[in-house]
Amino acid sequence: MTVTTPQPRTTIPAPAPSLRPRARDAAEDAGWLELTEAVREAGQYPTRAEAERITRVVLSALGGHTTGDERVALAQALPPEAGRAIASQIPAADPLTAREFVDAVATRMEGSTPATARWDVSSVLSTLSAHIGEPLTTRLLTQLPPGYALLFGRADLAPTA
Numbered sequence: 001m002t003v004t005t006p007q008p009r010t011t012i013p014a015p016a017p018s019l020r021p022r023a024r025d026a027a028e029d030a031g032w033l034e035l036t037e038a039v040r041e042a043g044q045y046p047t048r049a050e051a052e053r054i055t056r057v058v059l060s061a062l063g064g065h066t067t068g069d070e071r072v073a074l075a076q077a078l079p080p081e082a083g084r085a086i087a088s089q090i091p092a093a094d095p096l097t098a099r100e101f102v103d104a105v106a107t108r109m110e111g112s113t114p115a116t117a118r119w120d121v122s123s124v125l126s127t128l129s130a131h132i133g134e135p136l137t138t139r140l141l142t143q144l145p146p147g148y149a150l151l152f153g154r155a156d157l158a159p160t161a
Contacts, residue, residue: 031079035131043123056085057108058124063089065096070139077132098147118151126153 033048040051059078063086066074071091075083096104106117129137129152141149149156 032081035079035082035127038127038131039124042127043120045123054109054120055082055124058105058121059085059128060089061101061105061108061121062086062125062128064092065101065144066140067091067143070136070143073136074132074140077136078128095145097145098151101148102151122151122153125151129153 036048036052036055039045039055040048043051043054045051045054059082063071066086071086075087077083078086102118102121103114105121106112106114109117109120112120125148137152137154141152141154147156
């Protein structure tokens with residue numbers, strides 16, 4: 001017969017929280033808050049929560065319509081939370097026209113109409129354009145079907161087909 005003697009349990013202390021991850025999280029949060037505050041001001045939304053909700057919807061819709069190097073560059077140019085909204089989407093097989101894009105955003109937001117969705121999309125994309133700069137905005141617009149320039153707050157001087 002084998003007899004075992006109970007051994008005292010050893011508790012391994014959890015590692016002390018590092019200041020680095022918290023500092024990084026605070027910087028990530030600050031970037032996201034700065035972006036959504038700019039959207040709130042551009043769209044004249046009453047609360048930051050509404051601006052955040054609209055920003056997430058529009059960015060996730062945009063994420064489905066950007067591909068390749070431009071998609072990667074866009075995700076990297078944005079605060080991490082916004083970049084994840086872009087990168088987490090599966091690219092669409094056929095990109096939507098600007099009007100179809102606005103209509104698709106309208107279906108994702110309760111109580112939205114094409115007119116309010118156009119306002120929401122323009123508020124987010126024009127803010128996004130200011131955040132990422134002219135060169136990347138131009139690269140994105142060359143990838144998207146005609147008509148998106150106005151949504152990004154630019155004059156659309158290209159001839160229509």
